[in-house]
Amino acid sequence: MKSFAAVVAVAFIGVALGRSVLVDEVKTADKIVRIPVSVKNAKIVEPHEKYMNVGGTGKVVISNLENAQYYGPITIGSNSQPFKVVFDTGSSNLWVPARNYTEDPLKHKYKPDGDSDYKADGTKFEILYGSGPVSGFVSMSSVTMGGLTAKQQRFAEVTETKGLGAAFKVAPWDGILGLAYKAISVDGITPVFRSMMNQGVVDKGVFAFFLSNEAAPPLPPIVKGELTLGGVDPNHFTGELQYVPVSNPGYWEIKGDDIQLGGKSVTTTKNFVLDTGTSILAGPKEEVAAIAKMVGAKPFPLAPGEYTIPCSSVASLPTLTFVIAGKEYSIEGKEYVINDENQICLFGFLGIDIPPPRGPLWILGDIFIRKFYTVFDLDNNQLGFAPMKAKETLN
Numbered sequence: 001m002k003s004f005a006a007v008v009a010v011a012f013i014g015v016a017l018g019r020s021v022l023v024d025e026v027k028t029a030d031k032i033v034r035i036p037v038s039v040k041n042a043k044i045v046e047p048h049e050k051y052m053n054v055g056g057t058g059k060v061v062i063s064n065l066e067n068a069q070y071y072g073p074i075t076i077g078s079n080s081q082p083f084k085v086v087f088d089t090g091s092s093n094l095w096v097p098a099r100n101y102t103e104d105p106l107k108h109k110y111k112p113d114g115d116s117d118y119k120a121d122g123t124k125f126e127i128l129y130g131s132g133p134v135s136g137f138v139s140m141s142s143v144t145m146g147g148l149t150a151k152q153q154r155f156a157e158v159t160e161t162k163g164l165g166a167a168f169k170v171a172p173w174d175g176i177l178g179l180a181y182k183a184i185s186v187d188g189i190t191p192v193f194r195s196m197m198n199q200g201v202v203d204k205g206v207f208a209f210f211l212s213n214e215a216a217p218p219l220p221p222i223v224k225g226e227l228t229l230g231g232v233d234p235n236h237f238t239g240e241l242q243y244v245p246v247s248n249p250g251y252w253e254i255k256g257d258d259i260q261l262g263g264k265s266v267t268t269t270k271n272f273v274l275d276t277g278t279s280i281l282a283g284p285k286e287e288v289a290a291i292a293k294m295v296g297a298k299p300f301p302l303a304p305g306e307y308t309i310p311c312s313s314v315a316s317l318p319t320l321t322f323v324i325a326g327k328e329y330s331i332e333g334k335e336y337v338i339n340d341e342n343q344i345c346l347f348g349f350l351g352i353d354i355p356p357p358r359g360p361l362w363i364l365g366d367i368f369i370r371k372f373y374t375v376f377d378l379d380n381n382q383l384g385f386a387p388m389k390a391k392e393t394l395n
Contacts, residue, residue, distance in 0.1 A: 056203035058146025061235070062087070062225030063172070064212045068279050070225060070366065071173040074145040076155070077115030083108050083140065084173040087209075087227055088277030089252050091178035092185035094143065094192050095125070098136055099159030101107030103286060108174045110139070110157055117142040117151070123187055125156040125161065134163045137292065143192050145177070146229045148202060149378045150195035155376055156186075158205055176277070179207065180374065183250040191304045193229070197297075197378065210236040210388065233338035237373035238385035243323045247271070254383055257326065259283075259362065262318030264290050270358045272324070274374060278365030281336065285351035297347040307347040309337060314345055322368065331374055336367050 049160035060072040063084075063305045071086050076096065083096050123138040137160035143153040158175070161168050179193055180187070190198070194388040197205045210233065212225040226233065232241070244254045248271070256272040258265050267287050282288075285305065292298075293316055309317075316335025338346040354361045368374075374386030 003126045021128055043193055057228065057230035058148040060146040062211065062227055063212060064225055065172060067214050069171065070276065071391055073225060074143060074177060076110055076143055077141045078117045079114045081110060085177040086173050086277055087179060088176050089179045090275035090277045091176065091192045092180040092182060093156060093189055093259040094177045095156035095158050096175035100158050101159050103161055104169045108169065115141055121154060127186060127188060133160065134158055135160045138187060148196055149231055150192050150201065151199060153192055153195050154189045157247045158173060171188040181249045185357040204230055206231055206375060208373065208375040209369055210373055211366055213370050233373050236389055239386050239391050241375055241384035241386045242327055243382045243384045246383065249381060252376060252383060257323040260323065261291060261294060269362055271361050273361050273363045275363050275365050278363050280348040280350055280365050281367050282363040284360045285353050288349045288351035292347060292351060301380050305351045306347065309345050309347045311339060311342045311345040314339065331371055335371060
């Protein structure tokens with residue numbers, strides 16, 4: 001059986017993909033809280049090409065573990081120490097395990113020895129998860145992704161990852177690189193991509209995600225995913241990008257018009273957050289429960305807030321439509337269900353109540369971003385969307 005990954009972003013910093021932490025309420029203001037899910041030991045198919053760059057743009061190959069975890073390579077330091085990280089638009093900090101991190105001997109750990117770019121900082125660093133903290137201390141060095149380097153970049157070396165639970169030990173990634181706004185960054189640290197903008201490393205303050213899709217998990221996707229830095233890649237989408245202004249800089253939050261299921265409105269919540277660190281869709285508990293009832297989904301006893309649906313019902317599920325700036329973005333039933341080899345079908349919604357002033361919110365995670373190429377434009381504080389190009393036509 002394949003693994004389920006349900007992650008919720010509301011106000012935290014980082015992402016945990018393992019079902020060892022369950023959160024009913026979000027009580028830590030201005031932090032991001034994610035809900036992890038169990039992962040199994042799986043063979044990871046790595047890209048042959050680590051990264052490419054052309055002038056002031058770069059491309060990072062994004063690996064995909066069963067449509068649940070998306071991650072890619074970076075290096076830290078003058079000696080190019082390698083790490084695999086989740087590129088997370090729901091948080092703003094970079095962290096990796098410290099040299100004295102002892103909770104998992106297999107994770108890559110940052111070692112300042114031999115890194116001529118290293119500078120000690122020592123500021124205490126802590127991220128609060130529903131199950132506990134991820135903590136450590138701040139250091140400074142150079143950070144490279146997609147062949148582009150941010151110099152004198154502050155980042156966190158973590159020594160404790162209790163907030164990620166046991167699933168972090170079997171996850172194929174080492175840390176998290178946040179791509180949200182500095183406004184929600186712990187310790188006021190400038191995010192890596194913003195540092196690249198400030199240092200003139202990228203042509204434009206724009207990055208974009210193409211997330212691959214495993215049509216028949218657990219087989220690897222035919223086409224690798226890609227994070228483009230400093231621009232967009234028209235090879236990955238069709239038609240024109242439709243731009244929507246960011247309504248509340250901090251998270252990548254926009255105003256939505258409606259969410260419809262089979263043509264019927266199912267929400268009164270009009271604030272949407274685009275989050276690559278969230279595997280599914282998340283919204284207010286009452287609304288999610290009503291949507292689940294409409295399609296016959298039942299609560300999943302092993303994971304409060306989540307639902308399962310008979311796999312035999314997937315083909316007849318109604319179309320889910322997000323209406324944004326007057327334009328409809330539709331997702332078919334099979335695209336918002338995580339099908340575990342026709343044995344268990346996880347309904348791709350999670351109920352979570354985000355209290356004011358941040359909430360209530362709908363979080364549009366990888367289920368949405370897999371279907372629509374998504375551009376994150378810091379220069380103009382806007383998000384752009386276009387239908388993903390069919391995989392057989394990609395270069």
